[in-house]
Amino acid sequence: MESITPTGEDEILLGVNNATKSVAIACKRVVKSASEASADTRSATQDAEREAYLLLMGVLEFENLVARNARPETEKHSKMVADAAEALYRGVMHLNQLAFEVLDTGGNEEMNAELQRSQLQVSERINMVVKATQMVHEDLSDDHTEGGEGVAPVIQSETEAKGLSVTGKKAQRGLAFIFELGKRIAEHISKLPEVHAESSMERILEKALERENLISLFIDLSRKFGRSRQVKDEQQRILEGASRTRGAGTALMAAQKSVISNPGSAEVQKSFQETAAAFAEEVVGLLKTILSVKAARGKNRRDLDIWDEEIEMGKNITFDGKNVKAATLNQLVIRLTDPKTSDHNFVKAFISTFQSFASADELFTKLVSRYNVPRRKFREMDAAEWKKMWVVPTQVKVYNVFKNWIDTRFTDFNYGLVKRLNDFMDNSLRKDGHSRYADRLRVQIKKNIDALQQNAGSHMLRELPGGLSANDYLLDLPTEELANQLTIMEHDIYCKIQPVELLNLAWSSSKLKHRAPNVLNMIDRFNVISGWVTTVLLNTSGLKARAKMYNKLIQLGQACFEMNNYNTLMAVIAGLNCAAVNRLKFTKEEASSKVKATFEDLKAKMSSDASYKSIREILHASEPPTLPYLGVFLTDLTFVEEGNPDKVGGLINFKKRILVYNVLSEIQSYQAERFSLSVDEKAQACLDHIVAVDNDQLYKMSLQREGRNVQKGDLVQ
Secondary structure (H helix, E strand, O other): OOOEOOOOHHHHHHHHHHHHHHHHHHHHHHHHHHHOOOOOHHHHHHHHHHHHHHHHHHHHHHHHHHOOOOOHHHHHHHHHHHHHHHHHHHHHHHHHHHHHHHHHHOOOHHHHHHHHHHHHHHHHHHHHHHHHHHHHHHHHHHHOOOOOOOEOOOOOOHHHHHOOOOOHHHHHHHHHHHHHHHHHHHHHHHOHHHHHHHOOHHHHHHHHHHHHHHHHHHHHHHHHHHHOOOOHHHHHHHHHHHHHHHHHHHHHHHHHHHHHHOOOOHHHHHHHHHHHHHHHHHHHHHHHHHHHHHHHOOOOOOOOOHHHOOOOEOOOEEEEOOEEEEEOHHHHHHHHOOOOOOOHHHHHHHHHHHHHOOOHHHHHHHHHHHHOOOHHHHOOOOHHHHHHHHHHHHHHHHHHHHHHHHHHHHHHOOHHHHHHHHHHHHHHHOOOOOHHHHHHHHHHHHHHHHHHHHOOOOOOOOOOOOOOOHHHHHHHOOHHHHHHHHHHHHHHHHOOOOHHHHHHHHHHOOOOHHHOHHHHHHHHHHHHHHHHHHHHHHOOOOHHHHHHHHHHHHHHHHHHHHOOEHHHHHHHHHHHOOHHHHOOHHHHHHOOHHHHHHHHHHHHHOOOHHHHHHHHHHHHHOOOOOEOOHHHHHHHHHHHHHHOOOEEOOEEEHHHHHHHHHHHHHHHHOOOOOOOOOOOHHHHHHHHOOOOOOHHHHHHHHHHHOOOOOOHHHOOO
């Protein structure tokens, strides 16, 4: 396409005026032929739409070119040209619609008057285009210099329009036109039964030709958009979708001709309906692909429709033996719901860890997309085989994932997600003949909601009975009973810990701490109990009484050990092994030798040496129920998180998630069986109110009990 120099403003203006003149002539022809009920009306409307579209595309290209070196005022007027051209296009479409109504109904005085008014509006908008273009012409006249960059004339033909590059604002508006074409094609398809039932053969063929013209333009523009993408994968997906749509359109035309040739054949009619449905699905699929590509902008594949991402070994998924090593989110969900794959460990690991790389809403959306198996992906199969081999098995697999998710992680479902789940059950499962699955999910949901409501207030602070001292009541309990009550409280907190609390080291991150309330509660309780142990010992005046308390607290640790409560045991050891207690030489000398030996044995068993080797051996040998020391698992998770990247080659590092899941599954194994112990409500209230002073104050208290260089005889006995 030749360009002209900036001194040729008259030629630029002439190009715009010629294009607008073509629109005006075509619109006059539309009004004339519709008013006369001429058979030329339909071709006239097609010509008018084409001329208006070519003007729109040309003006947008013109706007894009002149904006490169223009002043702000010129850009403003250039945008006015584009806006006016868009308004003109909408006016032409409205005029065409009225023309069809006049033609189909025979028209009357009122309708003909409306048609004339619409033509007047079109004329006004044509004048707006000319006026706005004149403003740009005047701006350029002020700015022109010799040797400036050439400006291309307005496009005059459909061939030139197909050669345009889809860039800048034109790309955005071009997409709107593509979707408008898709909508109009869909309307054509939806009216096919009506057209075949009520129209003559001539009218049917006329409609088919009109549809073919729309399809051709739709395909050409979609391909043009595809070729404009920088990423090869995006290009390929759009071009492949366009080819499938073109093939489906050709098949539809052939099927329609068969219906016309065999009007009484039910079999031919059924085949035609299936072909029409397949074509409509291809159109929708192509539009969805264009949308997903536009949304992704070449950055990643998260927004890509799950059915549009083909498996590419080494590119979007990698394996370590038979196990997934790394993959995109789509490939992980595909494997999760693959009816031909059965990997229970993968499903459990995914459900437990997915919130480290995706949100619950994102997973829900992917699962629903996976549930809706598109016909376009399985054209080689007949409809019955497609449903048998892919639709039903995939839908059942998706249901099973939802069932597993609800069973094990219902806390992931907030109000909005539960609402989406109910909509999915009613509008997908039931409509597709899976009512029994919908009923089962509904029962699961109700059961989980009831359980959450029942436990809603279980974490609330209990009030102390009037006049009751928490320390006095607890320390008066038999050692074994105090161990029981501590175990009840701590195991209750431990059993509330959810996998999401342990992902991404949430408990140690200022930004993610809100996700780990129960882990933080467990850590806080550990610190409170260890501090309380130190506090009650140092609050005990008199050497002998303090030594007796020291014995009692060690016996409390031993009682915890014997009932497999290793978390409270570690808190007791921490409380008795702190600097404020270690320096109490005379208190420990006064304590029972047997008890002191017990303490040394407990410390050896709970040692952190060799990555808690002793603790792990004891833990694995213990019969349930068991309350493990949570710190072991938090340390393991820290090593896994810090020693493995979240992504490998741009893919989600699922091997890392397997390592995380191995830790989570062990944590969960100790949540399965609860301790069968009697609850002492007073003791539980007292445990809510135990206090510990800070380390500095504890050390000062320690110095008061046994000062530096003090002799045993100087101490209060």
